[in-house]
Amino acid sequence: MFRVVHYLNQFFGQIGGEEQAGIAPRMVEKPVGPGLALQAALGEQARVVGTVICGDNYFAEQPEQAAAGVVALIKSLQPDLVVAGPAFNAGRYGPACGAVCKAVQEQLGVPAVTGMYAENPGLELYRRDIYCVKTGPSAAGMRQAIPVMAALGLKLASGGGIGSPEEEGYFPRGIRRNAWSEKTGAARAVEMLLAKLQGSPYHTELPMPLFERVPVAPPVVNMADATIALVTEGGIVPRGNPDRLESARATKFLKYSLDGIDDLSGEQFQSVHGGYSNVFANEDPDRVLPVDVLRDLEKEGRIGRLYPYFYTTTGNGTTLENGQKFGQAIAGQLKKDGVEGVILTST
Numbered sequence: 169m170f171r172v173v174h175y176l177n178q179f180f181g182q183i184g185g186e187e188q189a190g191i192a193p194r195m196v197e198k199p200v201g202p203g204l205a206l207q208a209a210l211g212e213q214a215r216v217v218g219t220v221i222c223g224d225n226y227f228a229e230q231p232e233q234a235a236a237g238v239v240a241l242i243k244s245l246q247p248d249l250v251v252a253g254p255a256f257n258a259g260r261y262g263p264a265c266g267a268v269c270k271a272v273q274e275q276l277g278v279p280a281v282t283g284m285y286a287e288n289p290g291l292e293l294y295r296r297d298i299y300c301v302k303t304g305p306s307a308a309g310m311r312q313a314i315p316v317m318a319a320l321g322l323k324l325a326s327g328g329g330i331g332s333p334e335e336e337g338y339f340p341r342g343i344r345r346n347a348w349s350e351k352t353g354a355a356r357a358v359e360m361l362l363a364k365l366q367g368s369p370y371h372t373e374l375p376m377p378l379f380e381r382v383p384v385a386p387p388v389v390n391m392a393d394a395t396i397a398l399v400t401e402g403g404i405v406p407r408g409n410p411d412r413l414e415s416a417r418a419t420k421f422l423k424y425s426l427d428g429i430d431d432l433s434g435e436q437f438q439s440v441h442g443g444y445s446n447v448f449a450n451e452d453p454d455r456v457l458p459v460d461v462l463r464d465l466e467k468e469g470r471i472g473r474l475y476p477y478f479y480t481t482t483g484n485g486t487t488l489e490n491g492q493k494f495g496q497a498i499a500g501q502l503k504k505d506g507v508e509g510v511i512l513t514s515t
Contacts, residue, residue, distance in 0.1 A: 170214035170325045173242045174203045175252040175268045177261045180307075181221030189225035189260075189445055193237040195245070196221070202310060206251060209318035214325065218245040224260040225445050227267070234264070235271045242268075247278055249325040254283030254313045255290060257305040257417075257485040259443050262290025269298040279324035281338075283313045287488065291339060299324065300339050305417065305485055394508040397475035399498060401483035402449065402456035402515050403441030404432070414482060415442030421481035421494045426474065430463045443484030444515045456513055475507050483514065 178188040180201045199207045199216040207216045220241045227234040242250060250272045252265035262284045269280035283301035284291045291300055299320060303313040316337040323330055333340045349356070356373070363370035388394045405413050411422050432453035439446035439456060454460045462474045479498045483491070502510060 169212070170210075170248040170322070171217045171246060172206070172210060172214045172249045172251060172321070172325075173245050173247040174199060174206060174216055174219045175238065175242070175250065175265065176201060176203070176219055176221050177227075177255075177258070177264065178221060178223045180253075181219060183221060183223075186442075186445055189223040191221070191223035192226055193220060193222040193234065193241055195219065195241045197245070202254075202314065205310065205314045206318060209315045210322065213322055214249065217247065222264065224258070224264065227264040228260045231264075231267060235267050238268055239271050239275055242272055242278075243276055247272075247276075249321050250278055250280040251317060251321055252280065252282040254301065254303045254310070254317065255285075255288060256283075256303050256307060256309065256313075257285035257288050259289055259484065262288035263293055264290070266290040266294030266298055266300070269300075270294055273298070279321070281317050281321045281324060283317050284339075285485075286339075287485075295339050296342050299330075299341075301337050302339060305487070388509045391471050391509070392469055393472045395473050395475055395506055396462065396471050396509045396511065397502050397507045398426075398457055398459065398462065398478040398511055398513070400457050400478065400480050400513040401441075401486075402480070402513055403439045403446070403482040403484075404437055404449070404453050404457045404478070404480050405440055407436055407438050409438070409440050413440055413480065415440050416482060416484040416486075418482045418484075418486045418494075419490065421479055421498060423477050423479050426459060426476055426478055429459060431460045432457060441482045441484055441515060443482070456515070458511070458513070462511075471509075475502070475505070 178184055178191055182201050183191060195218055197218045200219040203216050203219050220238055222234055222238055250269065252268050255262040255265045265282040269282050272278045272280050281299045281301065283303045285303055285305045301313060301317045301320060303309050320336050320338060330336060360370045360372060403413060405422065406424060413422055434451050434453060437453040439449040449456045457478060465471045466474050481494055
């Protein structure tokens, strides 16, 4: 029976939410939260002997120290396999899961597997180094992700042959292996071309990356006469969030007046973004949306004027499709109002 160690963040480790995101690595010698489903999926072939938990902020702010602490705890449990997450589309959790998997492989020689959504930044950071199973954007996909991770993990632990990404459900790692085929490459290429010309379905053996070409915006000719707007995906809204902007996976953007406001007060505004610790943003929302600085520049004559509204949404887990829609709609209105420059702030 293989010994499995499960890595989780503070939320899935059932420690707490953002208020516990700064906790240092800790260990419990039993499955916790998603670990119960993982144990069920592993069956009689493996046992989850422990769970290592670390806060998202702790890992993000001191990754080397966090990884060393996590690896030390994992090593003490003498695992045959490490499973991290799944992280879905959580922007801090994903890179932490990737870093843990890479570290245990390199430092302990132990196979590891995790799971993420396609847009998780951790995937691009670690996809060539680790096995990462495809998941949905949220924990609603836990039931589908865990069995795939468990099956792949058991193959890795047993040293069995790993099939293609399509067969096993993981993201391609950029590794190509030779395989026998009944038809030559030329014959297969002609068949694909004919299928494409006929409008029939086909599958390329060498998918090429698609890069969107975005033209560079022209410079602002005269800042002293220009109208400058503030737009943020940092989730800044009036205190109480009256229009119910989502803290993650936003489906809308909002527009608020800056009339008569020279400084964003924490008593009047707040951040509802769920992807970062917003303690400092709530103390002084200008840290995310610098209205105070723009007002100073306006008074000094270094910009013509600050646009009298700001646009806001949350980038936490928001789909690329929605992000493009938001950007096009906001840009269209700003251009219509004669705005010449935009400062887009992130988290």
